[in-house]
Amino acid sequence: QSALTQPASVSGSPGQSITISCTGTSSDVGGYNYVSWYQQHPGKAPKLMIYEVSNRPSGVSNRFSGSKSGNTASLTISRLQAEDEADYYCTSKTISATPYVFGTGTTVTVL
Amino acid sequence: QVQLVQSGSDVKKPGASVKVSCKASGYTFTNYAIHWVRQAPGQGLEWIGWINAGTGDRQYSQTFHGRVTLNTNTSATTAYMYLSSLTSEDTAVYYCARNPPGSTWADYWGHGTLVTVSS
Numbered sequence: 001q002s003a004l005t006q007p008a009s010v011s012g013s014p015g016q017s018i019t020i021s022c023t024g025t026s027s028d029v030g031g032y033n034y035v036s037w038y039q040q041h042p043g044k045a046p047k048l049m050i051y052e053v054s055n056r057p058s059g060v061s062n063r064f065s066g067s068k069s070g071n072t073a074s075l076t077i078s079r080l081q082a083e084d085e086a087d088y089y090c091t092s093k094t095i096s097a098t099p100y101v102f103g104t105g106t107t108v109t110v111l
Numbered sequence: 112q113v114q115l116v117q118s119g120s121d122v123k124k125p126g127a128s129v130k131v132s133c134k135a136s137g138y139t140f141t142n143y144a145i146h147w148v149r150q151a152p153g154q155g156l157e158w159i160g161w162i163n164a165g166t167g168d169r170q171y172s173q174t175f176h177g178r179v180t181l182n183t184n185t186s187a188t189t190a191y192m193y194l195s196s197l198t199s200e201d202t203a204v205y206y207c208a209r210n211p212p213g214s215t216w217a218d219y220w221g222h223g224t225l226v227t228v229s230s
Contacts, residue, residue: 003155034216036215036216036217038217045206045208045220045221045222045223046148046156046208046217046220047220048216048217048218051214051215051216052215089155089156091156091158093215096173097173098158098171098172098173098174099170100146100158100161100172100215101158102155102156102157102158103155104155105155105156
């Protein structure tokens with residue numbers, strides 16, 4: 001099972017919006033509404049930001065939103081803030097013998 | 112509050128085995144599953160496997176070719192990950208994370224355990 005494909009880096013200025021893509025196949029992202037997104041700051045454990053494609057856990061800012069079209073899921077961060085600078089990972093359930101797979105990860109830089 | 116407290120850092124020689132523990136508190140242990148995820152230095156997240164703490168059902172990533180075993184001790188509310196035949200490529204931070212029932216995501220994570228494999 002190959003990792004889901006994410007851009008290595010995305011950057012934006014404070015106040016702008018950015019979108020991170022997560023591309024898989026019909027055997028994972030496209031086949032299930034079980035895409036989650038995690039934020040990870042350096043030296044810290046990941047934090048759940050979005051689950052089941054577009055749902056936000058309690059306590060997560062509404063500046064974070066998720067969507068999916070076909071085999072590609074997306075995480076959008078609106079009104080970008082300095083604290084959003086981190087690594088972001090998508091994950092999806094898969095049909096394969098390995099039932100879950102992470103994305104390759106995206107580093108978000110706030111300019 | 113929900114807490115997952117992992118065992119401390121460990122150093123192992125190539126070919127050895129390692130056990131990482133994950134002590135859960137603040138919720139009913141057997142109502143949730145536990146994911147295990149690792150992250151090699153400077154690399155991304157890699158899913159290892161998960162275990163349903165109530166039923167004992169478990170699934171593993173095929174990447175580990177049978178080298179990994181997940182267990183729980185429900186009376187101690189602790190999950191364990193055993194990884195055998197270690198190589199330098201197993202050097203990583205290993206995380207446990209709680210999976211709510213009927214879901215596929217991890218809502219609480221442990222702080223991570225650094226396992227270093229070196230001769």
